[in-house]
Amino acid sequence: MVTSQNIRYSSSAIARVLNVAASAVVKFDVFANAIWVYIKGQRPKFLSKKLFTQHFVDRRKAEARGLTVTRHAFEHSYFTVRNEAKGTFYQVQAIASGLVCECEDYQNQMRFFGRGCCKHNYAVLAQLGYSDLRSYLAAQ
Secondary structure (H helix, E strand, O other): OOOOOOOOOOHHHHHHHHOOOHHHEEEEEEOOOEEEEEEOOOOOEEEEHHHHHHHHHHHHHHHHOOOEEEEOOOOOOEEEEEEOOOOEEEEEEEEOOEEEEOOHHHHHHHHHHOOOOOHHHHHHHHHHOOOOHHHHHHHO
16 A cells, blocks of 8 residues: 555665665664665665655656657647556646646655656656656746
């Protein structure tokens, strides 16, 4: 179950950030500005929350590169984003206030952060010639 804590801070994310096996992450504690991490065989360390926020974005951007985007012929603000490897697809709508996706990741981000940009949204942004949501919004 996705919560406001584990959507951004999880053992898997810690393992990716530190380049260790997920099983090596013993536990972690979330504080105001940092994450206190315990890794097997290592001294505990603090990691900044900013590092995890950047990882959160970078991971979605990297995953977006493998997706195929098709703009709808009759409704130009709608896109279909396909993941050929998984055989899945999602609908994304580009509106002046952002991009809206029907995927679970986007819905969770909206629920916990009040805004969101999933890998499907990043794929559409790239198709439209934008590197991030901020530049898309500035152009609207």
